[in-house]
Amino acid sequence: MTFSLGARAISAGYRLAAFDHTGSTNAEAISRARDGERGPMWFVTSEQTAGRGRRNRSWIAPRGNLASSVLEAIDVSPAVAATLGFAAGLALEAALQRVSVEASLRSAGSDSMRFSLKWPNDVLAGRQKLAGILLEAEAAPDGRLAVVVGIGTNVVAAPEGTPTPATSLAALGVNIGAEELFTTLSDAWAEYRGVWDDGRGFGEIRRLWLERATGLGQAVAVRTGGSTVEGTFDTIDEAGFMIIKTSAGKRVSISAGDVYFGSAASAGAA
Incomplete structure (x- = not known):
């Protein structure tokens, strides 16, 4: 399979840059923003070699995992932009729920996984970390913020020795590819980005996030x-x-x- 946007993401005007491998999808997005790209645009790969998480911790995506970043130019303050991370958590949780149900149906199973959101930026399966989110932003010459939301998901493998024990979809018995997850995520992002509405809808995002909070x-x-x-x-x-x-x-x-x-x-x- 190749990476592709979902129908909802395409309708919302998103574009896609997919890489066989890259150092960091966030770094690629920020570099494009500095060159004048304003999005909305996704940058995605199934092999990331030099990614970062919070506090500059390494976030490597071995072949088969999903590293994705979305670039948006938004006319909001940095404080408001920071709340976009909660919409990202909801989008990823929704995408994971959808693909786990579909994987369960394909394997004639009856149970789907349950995922939860850990403040400020993780998605968990049980007490194990499945995915992390990192926001970065820079001021653009037109006065808007170029905001990059990086989302890294353990699809086939999970790192060892992390502060929070980690797991992968494969280890949980959810057998899907990074490409399938990304298509679903791109549509879920368009949905929750719309709810967030440049911060005006954070009240609803907050309510939904708390319903899923660890x-x-x-x-x-x-x-x-x-x-x-x-x-x-x-x-x-x-x-x-x-x-x-x-x-x-x-x-x-x-x-x-x-x-x-x-x-x-x-x-x-x-």
Whole structure:
């Protein structure tokens, strides 16, 4: 198979640049943006050799995994643009649900996988990381932001030794290709990008995201900088920040950090 956009993505005006392999789809998208490309445009490969996740962690996609980035030029502030990551999580979760159901039907199975969203940017299967999302943005000469949303999904293989244990669709028994997943993802992105509506629809995105959130109401520890905040994961606010309720009843707003839930919370706080 080759990579192709879904019908909904094509109707919404998206274009596609597919690579046999590349260093980083995010880097490719940013380079094109600096050369004047404004999208909306997808950059995709099934083999990424020099990708990055949050905090400059390596995100390598061996042959058969999906590395994808979408470039959008948006007339919003950086703070509003950051909330687009929640729409990306919803789009990926929806795409994974759809392909897992289809794979189950093809194999005459009756069960499909369930996926959840971990703040701020991961998609989990159970307690294992299946995918990660990375947003990058630069100011364009016309005053808009060139926003790149990178989405990396473990289709055939998962890295070892990661802070959160990782898994792949293949290990979960979901036998699909990166190309099939991408087509479904491109349509789901067009759907949730429309709901987000340049930030005007973040209230609805927030509601849908919280319905799928991992660890809501559970013990959590967030390591940010040199400190750790512990308490209960209460909600996310209108800016997408995690709100933690401490044992003293204080509500603390967290903009970024490494998150540990449940029994892992004490380990994260150590």
